Amino acid sequence: xxxxxxxxxxxxxxxxxxxxxxxxxxxxxxxxxxxxxxxxxxxxxxxxxxxxxxxxxxxxxxxxxxxxxxxxxxxxxxxxxxxxxxxxxxxxxxxxxxxxxxxxxxx
Numbered sequence: 001x002x003x004x005x006x007x008x009x010x011x012x013x014x015x016x017x018x019x020x021x022x023x024x025x026x027x028x029x030x031x032x033x034x035x036x037x038x039x040x041x042x043x044x045x046x047x048x049x050x051x052x053x054x055x056x057x058x059x060x061x062x063x064x065x066x067x068x069x070x071x072x073x074x075x076x077x078x079x080x081x082x083x084x085x086x087x088x089x090x091x092x093x094x095x096x097x098x099x100x101x102x103x104x105x106x107x
Contacts, residue, residue, distance in 0.1 A: 011089075030083050047059070
């Protein structure tokens with residue numbers, strides 16, 4: 001799956017322990033995140049949070065200061081979210097996350 005053909009959203013947070021919705025929930029639609037591009041200003045670990053089959057899950061990604069970390073599109077989603085739930089992330093410093101994603105009707 002080529003990420004450049006997918007919709008993308010970029011979300012930034014600033015400050016200690018800031019969190020934001022990366023891909024907002026939609027009524028009747030589930031979410032799949034296929035690729036992530038993460039840029040931070042300091043060494044940090046971001047937490048990507050989502051709910052699948054009613055169970056909350058977290059993926060932690062270590063990033064280095066002033067670099068870009070890419071979790072490439074491999075055909076398997078990095079995060080999934082149940083119908084009506086969002087994919088969000090938390091970072092300890094100024095961080096921008098870009099997600100290549102799909103939303104679809106059903107689970």
